Amino acid sequence: MTKKRNPIENFLQSVCRFVSTEERAKDIRDELKDHIDSYIDEYTTDGMTIEDATSNALRQMGDPDTLSSNFKDNISGNKRLFVVGLIVSCMVIFLSINIYGYMNNIYAFSDIFICMIFLICYIPFLITLIKTYRKDIKLAKENPIFYIQSYKESAWYENILKPFKWLFIISFLLNIIVYFTELNTIPKNKILYETLETVPLLTMYLIMIIIFSCLSPKVQNNIVYPDGILTFQSFIPWNNIAGYRWVKQHSKNKVVYSIELKFKKNSSSNSFKVSSYSQFIKVSSYQMNLVDEIFKLNDIEHRQFF
Structure with missing residues (x-):
């Protein structure tokens, strides 16, 4: 056998x-x-x-x-446009309410200034998604080599993000509950003020929930092309990768693996993540040899430590 x-x-x-x-x-x-x-x-x-x-x-x-x-899975890049549209819609609502509040002397100029800083922080994330979407359209004309198979178990870096995501979800729900609970007790002339106070906060929480959901590899599909790897947030050319290593962990009585990509210092692969110098991708144990082969083929060094 x-x-x-x-x-x-x-x-x-x-x-x-x-x-x-x-x-x-x-x-x-x-x-x-x-x-x-x-x-x-x-x-x-x-x-x-x-x-x-x-x-x-x-x-x-x-x-x-x-x-x-x-058996090919249908992976659509339109999810990126949906995320961009959703975040932009929240940003427009957030900005419109703040401008309206300022024009009606409800908000001070400092509130508008803080609002603008808050919105500017998300622009790089949106630009990156749009660039990746455009790259995905170009790559659609080519044949991918294979899809990197993920798994449902949470990796350690997902577990780090999870509490923050749930913090924003719980805060979002609590604010909605408090608002509608107190709505009947609020004087009519104060309803507009309370609404202008609540809605921007809800949109801020919603934006953070969307971003943390995008950062979770569970919603990502990583596709290997002859020129590099397409992730949800960026395209990583082979010549931007300085080396890689396997990360092993136990999750729910199962051994799972992730691959850590170490980028070159002059790398142009700047996806919206904690460190633009490295990135983790979950990989099925069945594909470890296949991934090793494709990295070896592109002269990328396999390291034990970084």
């Missing part, structure tokens, strides 16, 4: 190369593996050797490139 494992694994990996999650890839692999084993049992019963039976079984399964197209 050892002799037939490599060609079978290569076949299954080729079929699942356009599947974006480890869980779906495993279901497909298990189903196809059952069919392959059935064919092998039939051929060996007829007197074939394991090697010949394996070759015939894989031939019987069909062309892996054709099968990979059938």
Whole structure:
């Protein structure tokens, strides 16, 4: 059985190369593996050797490139435009209310100034998403090499972001509850003032919730192209990567892996993250050898430590 494992694994990996999650890839692999084993049992019963039976079984399964197209996940770049549109809408509401409040002597100039600083902080994030969307359109004309399969378990860096995300979600909900609870007790001439105080705060919380949701790799689809890796937030050319290392951790009694990319100091890959000098991507354990091969092919050094 050892002799037939490599060609079978290569076949299954080729079929699942356009599947974006480890869980779906495993279901497909298990189903196809059952069919392959059935064919092998039939051929060996007829007197074939394991090697010949394996070759015939894989031939019987069909062309892996054709099968990979059938199982290909549909990844749309329009999600970036949706996020940009949502954040811009929140920013317009936030700015409009502050300007209205200032013109009606509800807000001071300092409030408008703080509002502008708050909005300016999000412009780099929006510009990066728009640039990535435009790059995605150009790359759509090319054939990707494979999708990097993620998994549902949370990595350590996701666990760091999660409390902040939930803090904003809870704050958002509490402010809505408090506003509608006190609405009946507020004098009519004070309702406008309270609304102008509450809505900007809600839009600020909503923007932060959207951004933290985008930063979570669970919503990201990472696609490997001949020229680099397309993530949700940026395109990373191979020549911008100085090296990479594997990060291993235990999550829910399961060993999971992430790859840390170390960027060159003059790298132009500036996605909106804590450090523009490195980035983590979750990778299925089934794809570790495949990822190693593509990095080796592009002369990127594998390191144990940074």
